[in-house]
Amino acid sequence: MKRLHTQERIDRYTAGGWWTGDTIDQLLRAQVSARPGALAIADPPNKADLLPGEIKRLTWSELDAEIDRVAGVLRGRGIGPGDVVAVQLPNSVELAVTFLAVVRVGAVVTPFPVQYREYELNQLCALAGVVIFVTSTTAAARVPENIPALTWPELDADLDAASASPVGEPGSVQPGASGVPSGAPGVPYEALDVPSGASGVPYEAHPADPVTICWTSGTEATPKGVPRCHYDWLAVASTCAAAPGLTEDDVILNPFPMVNMAGIGGVFLPWLKTGSVLVQHHPFDLPTYLGQIAAEGVTYTLAPPALLSMLLQQEAILARTDLTTLTRIGSGSAPLPPPMVKGWQDRYGIAIINFFGSNEGVALLSDPVHMPDPEDRARFFPRPDAPGTTWPGTLGATRTKLVDPLGTEIVEAGIPGELCLSGPTVFSGYLPGTAAADPFDRDGYLMTGDVFEIAGDQGQYLRYVDRAKDLVIRGGMNIAPAELEALVSGHPAVAEVAVVGYADEVLGERVCVVLVPKPGQTVDLASVVDHLRGKGIASYKLPERLEIVEALPRNPLGKILKRELKESLATGD
Structure with missing residues (x-):
């Protein structure tokens, strides 16, 4: 099994005490052993608006049992070490349970914001080699056709059967279960060289094994996949727990989606x-x-x-x-x-x-x-x-x-x-x-x-x-202008386009489209938004302002001068 770091790097940081032999599942089990009856996690009071099912408040022991049962369902679907499991759920007990159940069976979580729709999901699931997609019943229609969907609360129907064969202690997972391929058609999970293993051979996680693939929206149109292992995440958790001085007596309120550094590294793992x-x-x-x-x-x-x-x-x-x-x-x-x-x-x-x-x-x-x-x-x-x-x-x-x-x-x-x-x-x-x-x-x-x-x-x-990059950060969510520019340029009335952010008191930034229409054509914000909605793009990326110009400002090499556009938006010129 190929691990995410070289042995030299592992030796260097373990010798310094910065990396330990712990894994995420071991952290969880330690908390279950130390405080089985203490409250571990609570749902938001408006859960009914987000996800069908009762509002849950689980102790550490109850959380562990629920994780075991969901892990059993995943095993029954053939999910094992190295398989990539997509998860798209709102912040809830179910999201935490699913994340930790995927980790428990040795698979890799690729979490998606709930705003992602067909455009993003088809693209990123293929890149990651997703083999199964855990989501809500209402969002199941977004799942790419070639990937099996496992939905909450429908997943509850499988839990009773799964509880008869829980995952149990580390090392009990049987990798290589049949029924699910090692990657999406044509895109096997060879990118990280993590085979499923021989049937019947016990699997035990190594801290350098991949555990998540998050996505970063850079200046390129296509997001980049960021694999992380237990070593990485627990080093991040150490700092994010130590800086605010978190202890077992704290109660943490998490409003950030558990899809990247803020939600996973800043809150979720410090909690564990x-x-x-x-x-x-x-x-x-x-x-x-x-x-x-x-x-x-x-x-x-x-x-x-x-x-x-x-x-x-x-x-x-x-x-x-x-x-x-x-x-x-x-x-x-x-x-x-x-x-x-x-x-x-x-x-x-x-x-x-x-x-x-x-x-x-x-x-x-x-x-x-x-x-x-x-x-x-x-x-x-x-x-x-x-x-x-x-x-x-x-x-x-x-x-x-x-x-x-x-x-x-x-x-x-x-x-x-x-x-x-x-x-x-x-x-x-x-x-x-x-x-x-x-x-x-x-x-x-x-x-x-x-x-x-x-x-x-x-x-x-x-x-x-x-x-240094041109990212627009709207309410903490990164938006890549290049992605929007590529899509808006396909509008039948658009000749040239640039996407920039403009200041907003509440969200930090919002998205503005600056465009040059084709001769004799007219275009308004509503038509641009309709065009983007037709592509199935996430709603938080939709522009909220449109500026029509005769020409985009460019330097002598032809590069669009986005700083001038931003200054113009700020001054109203």
């Missing part, structure tokens, strides 16, 4: 690591969200910066909300205004933790213990390898460098450069066939495409400058 309580929330609804904080006694949650700024200005809303248990909030995906971070701490005693991360790289967290000044936490991130510094979790093993456009390393403060990094949280490389270029430099550092500069009186911080 600490044995705290996970309260699910989806989709974001402010009254429900605030009500859950009060009703569940939430101590830690995540929220986008625009929402935190808005709430701070709406004292009447907060006056009606019981925030007495809430002690810290994680935020990120956009720069944090220093007055907002200071305001939450001064008025409510709530520490805002500044997040910066990516599916591929590291989670940089500005935490209140190592950075007590709230304005520092808003403006700066840790520079993990700065001399004389100590940071939470696995940040101490992270190595960084800033390089200018010519590849020269920057060592002085105040000079912008691309952030390059290596460490135990950095992935091993994109899923073959999903990325055009190697993301690592000659020294093995991940080239992030994000621009930072060295800051702080002792060079102990990094200051975020700008995104």
